[in-house]
Amino acid sequence: MSVHNFDIKGLTNEEVETSRRKHGSNTLTYRSENGFLDALKSLAKEPMVILLLVASSIYFISGNVGDGIFLAGAIVLVASISIYQDSRSRKALEKLKALTQPNCTVIREGEVIGIPSNQVVIGDSLMVEEGTVIPADGIIIHSNDFSVSESILTGESFSVFKDSEKDNNSIFSGTTVASGLAIATVTAVGNNTELGKIGKSLEAIQEEKTPLEKQIGNFVKKMSIWGVVAFLLVWGMNYYKSFDLLDSLLKALTIAMSILPEEIPVAFTTFMALGTWRLMKMGVLVKQIKTVETLGSATVICADKTGTLTQNKMSLAKLFVLQTGETTIPQNELGQAEKELITLAMWASEPIPFDPMEVALHSAYGQLIDGDERPNYHMVHEYPIGGKPPMMTHLFQNKNGHRVIAAKGAPEAFFEISNLTTLEKSQIEETIKSLGKEGYRLLGVGQAQFKGIEFPERQQEFKFDFKGIVAFYDPPKENIPKVLASFDKAGIDVKLVTGDNSETAIAIAKEINFVGYDRCMTGDELMRLNNVELREKVKTTQVYTRMFPDAKLRIINAIKANNEVVAMIGDGVNDGPALKASHFGIAMGKKGTEIAKQAASLILVDDDLSKLVDAIAIGRKIYTNLKKAIQYVISIHIPIILTVFIPLALGWLYPTIFSPSHVILLELIMGPTCSIIYENEPMEKNTMVQKPRPFTTTFFKFRELVTSIIQGLAITLGALLVYQYAVAEGLNESTTRTMVFIVLIAANIFLTLVNRSFYFSILTTLKYKNNLVPLIIGITIVIVALLLYIPAFTHFFEFEMLTPKLLLISVLSGFGAVIWYELVKWGKRLN
Template sequence: MNYNIPEDLKGLTEAEVTASRKKYGYNRLEVVKKETWIGMLISILKEPMLILLICVSLIYVVIGDYGEAVFMFVAIVGVTAISFYQDNRSKKALEELEKLNEPLSKVIRNSKVVKIPTFEIVVGDLCITEEGSLINADGKIVHSNDFSVNQSSLTGESFSVFKDSKSEDNKVYSGTITVSGLAVFVVESIGKETKVGKIGQSILGIKEEASPLQLQIRSFVKGMAIIGLVIFMAVCVFSYIKTEDFVTSLLSGLTLAMSVLPEEIPVAFTTFMALGAWKLMREGIIIKRSSIVETLGSVTVICTDKTGTITENSMQLKHLYDYQSDTIYEQEEFKIKELDELIDYAMWSCEPVPFDPMEITLHKVYEQTQDSDKRKDYQLFHEYPLEGKPPMMTHLFENEQKDRIIAAKGAPEAILNVSDLSEEEKSKVREVIKEFGEQGYRVLGVAKSHFEGNNFPVKQQDFTFKFLGLTVFYDPPKKGIKNVFQHIYDAGIKVKVITGDNADTTKAIAMQAGIINESPAINGSEIASSSEDDLMNLSENTTLFTRMFPEAKLEVVNALKAQGNVVAMLGDGVNDGPALKAAHIGVAMGNKGTEIAKSAAALVITNDDLEKLVVGIAAGRRIYANIKKAVQYIISIHIPIILTVSLPLFLGWIFPHIFTPVHVIFLELVMGPTCSIVYENEPIEKNAMKKPPRALTETFLNWRELTVSIIQGLVITGGILWMYQYSVDLGNDEAKTRALVFSTLIFANILLSLVNRSFYYSIFESFKNRNFLLMGISALVLVLLFIILYVNPVSRFFSITPLTVKELGITLLVAAISVLWFEGYKLVKRYTGKK
């Protein structure tokens, strides 16, 4: 883009940048401390499961059972390695997200305009800020063009202030917002030395709030830990009373405590969220916080801006309506002399250096149609920014001979309201406007004025304007947008269009885009004047919100939230900022979105493709469903382990210690990767985007789901304990019984991981969703089971004896019956149509 920046502004050289950075550091509010691998290792070793393992290892060392102690040490290394691998994957994924979330800033270096990460700005840099940008350092203006800034973040004053290099206050400050125009400023302070840095150090210690799902999972794990502690004490006391052997009793208690503790769940949650965000990043969806992934799957309402979100934001000038001749002209007729004045004043009403797509188009049309370009001869010396309801803007230019041009443009209603036309003449123009609007065109009114002296009116509406005509733009809906909205509707999500455009244009574009609308449009002024009850009703039942200003957009979003909706707000402009911030998920466009929109949003779509939001929602639903599958798997498989360890002891069966810590730890090593690596990789089920969104307040496991998992666990327990008694009835010794029980549990674990891939579709249907990790880990577990059973030193260590083919077949049959009955339950669900 051509910024019309003076040639003498060359910026720093690379050597000067290096010197400045060495002296003043990076443009950050705090020094970012990266977690070292030692720190990660220490935090892993603080986990309850590792503490239990260390305790068991020490007991084995004390009693001289060094073989068991070595195995426990290997188990500690194994569990630590798995946790370290998961934590490291999560950390790397989050680091990648942080890099992408780092905003870019424009600076002049070596006489070239370049984009750099904001933290790389140095003292002495020449920074460029333009309309819609967040200012990222403190400095002094050296060049500007129609520049105004909103300093409310520092001063609390909401109005914008015009500044230039000659102003009494020619400083700009980090954290403030460029409202209009452009400025080049030399950086004087960065990071903690900026005004906002000195004020804002106190907020750095504020931690991000835990999400509802995080709180529910923490509560569940805490409850299970308390149950584990109670059972540990009970088993220790009970075993000691029976055996009077303190060490054996302590080991029995620790074994049970390890079987109860569901330490896999928090690891799984962190992994699912971090890797989910990382995978979305590869799809072109940048998520600011990984916990947003969870919320994505719960979205019930999408509020979307029209321009640049539903439409291409290409703004082609399709027609010009000249009021004087009462004629509508096509593109190929723009060069005729009758349109000179209309094109002339339409261009002068724009910014001298245009940013808005419509203004860029008007400048191009001016270049292509006018015989002489007078833009260098005239200087902007007074401006009324875009304001009013509906909005308009006015620019005043002057040349060296003091000839003036006063040009205005804006919403047609706003321009008609300030024009000198009679009511009859206005009605005639409104008919033309309505006709264009119904075809989906974006219409702007253009007017001119004359004013002597410098005592300008306070408000632009106080000028006397002559109405010149209309500029008619067409901003077509994006390709494939109909399919996108169909997917959104299929997922049970409502769509609301919230735009600054008029009702006719919005209605036409909505129809072309496939948006379902069965109620009349509501405009911003109606929203502003509505009572709280009326606002609730309007926000629920209205689809098209037109002529919306920032406060009205915010009110609609808050009203939808108050009704219990989970709201995603899509926008790309400065005026979308408050609503983006207020929504559960603010979604900004990465290409054409302003920096304000991007900084306010929780999610940025890098290529402005709305279909990516559908991808994000699908990912949110997939991850949430997979977390539930992982948790239900953990509950179902923990129950047989807990009961197989405790019931023989409490019921006084012949082999009270059928499982020792060695067996429980092996099972834990199998379960950990299954729930946190395998289920994370599970594809989305084919019906997931055909269901209505879940309520955000819904617990991650309701009583029905919890009951199903408990029943699954109890049936598996029944099968395993039947195998125990069957072996005892056959007269088998403890080693053979242990081998049968252990093998049954391993087979049941593998089958459960396959069955629980879906709680609706059959196991055969699930196989169509390829998950190579699941197959790989299942195969590895089987190989390890056969090594334990048939490699003599390992068998002796696990205190088991090899099984015959027949015995192995019986264990597989019992495991299959214990697990595969659930396929019948799923068949009934499918037959009755229950989800």
């Protein structure tokens, strides 16, 4: 049965355009955002920008126009970089928003077509089915077994049944279809929908920060507090000695600027935005940009079978007829009993099928049964899927009053409500086992007789005549064994969670080399366990069968209680709660319901599970590279801080070795290294053979902080030794400053190369493909050459042109201050 049987033509293309011009598009618009102005406002609150503004103003007030102009230019440069990074992030999010725009189904010019939800117009004939989010308000004109969850509008968690005959025949944007199918005429779109009218309140919702964001925010806040303390201390010390307010302020600002690690939040945003963009290109949509950072920490994946491990291409494979006791393959030459079984199974399906098995039954009926009776019958009553085991029943009647009552569901559902003998039940159980072992999905089919018009409240009150079993084959995806092997190699435990019976699930699991396919548990067995028993059971059980929403939710919560990081893959309505409860909900892009996509964190656009392996690899790579970047920032900030502070605090010969201009110059040269080079680093070859990192792991744990601190102190030592060497040789302040500056720049270059891996040697990492490494290092060397050999720059920054000997001493000091870590890495590889 198709939409043609309901005589619904829908709008023409011309009528669609007219409606859109008259009533607008189906988008919610409230707060008008100006990305550029918002970015400027955000910049004005940045501590580094504030410090630069203050320092620049002091230079201008004191008559040092050159330094004032340089710092003003630095503000423009810092602002430009920040706005550029912000723009990249916003563009990534805009693309993400466009790609995650839900689709919907409409009837136009007599044809059923899929369109993005924002293209729905008033007057459209909208078709909504189980699992979809309703995109616009409308009035129902046809429905079957149709119920809606309106909790987003009413707060009421129970589903509401609706049809065209009831007073309550309206559907509303943002609500979700709990069961069945309906066709409705759209009456309101965009801001004029019920959701649109109350949508202003959505603006007040604050986005929750991720654990890593909080860690970074806390770290930067602590460093800012230390910056303030150092600022006040240095200002007080210098003012006490000189009573020169402006000079004291400049020295204090220099130390404060050297302490602020402003690159860390910039690096975090950049890594997350570009990571999301890379995943989008691969066919993985991350609904929240910040989810990227924790992707690599998944330890357990719970995967649905149908559409995830299998192709979700149902074909009617076999028929078991109880009357004859025979199992046959559907073909052109069928007996009367087989034809009757297919016909009843079709009547037990939805009139407009959307489930793959029901589509297969309608297709088989059209191909194998002579004379299509579907246009002659209309549905007079229906019972939605329900019960344990589940089943559903439809009642059809033609104009002559002939009635068909057909039911389908789990074969076991008919045992207590049909007139089966003990021998017949035994025969059916044997058939279920034998067909299940071949990997078939099974549906029992029954027929009932009822003359009255007061139908029973429950479908189980009918007395059914069990007719037989229809068996479907859903072949596994070709790449699934390889994908499962990749998860196993990465230390990720995969569990199969399905609504199928145990025989079918085990057969498919065995076919795809699923680890632990013989360790199985049913939903009923699971629900009989208490929480403590279940926590132990989920450690060893790999296959879960005859699952229902509550059972799936308990599995997820039990795994989480074992301190595992769990990802749930699902595509159906009944997967929604488990998707939401898991650390990472993963939905299928093509065959997933809108409810599943709404509950999920990630969407696999092409329903290809191998993309999840790639996504986890990208997640691990991003985390590792971001950690390298942050460790680099900490390591390189320490020598800047101490090189500024120690000569000043200890009253060395040249106490003001660096001014704010020098510090910001160092920041501008070193800053791009972390956010550009490290983001573009390839994945290290051992990344996907390591165990997932614990979810609670932070960038700032003691061992890693110690590594960064020691590296920073080693560079400081190199810089200060060169400082003392220059003083001992009687070199002037400008030459000393230049030598210390070169030590820091050389150390920065070598640190960048050494810290590309904390395990593999620099000789290995030099072979990594990252075109930005030679580019950024080349640009750094050119900038330094300009500073040393262009008189105007040399004079402005109070540098000196170094002799080859002094230049070599400075470069070797920077090299020696960093290269020692290669010995540490060598020790790690020996172990």
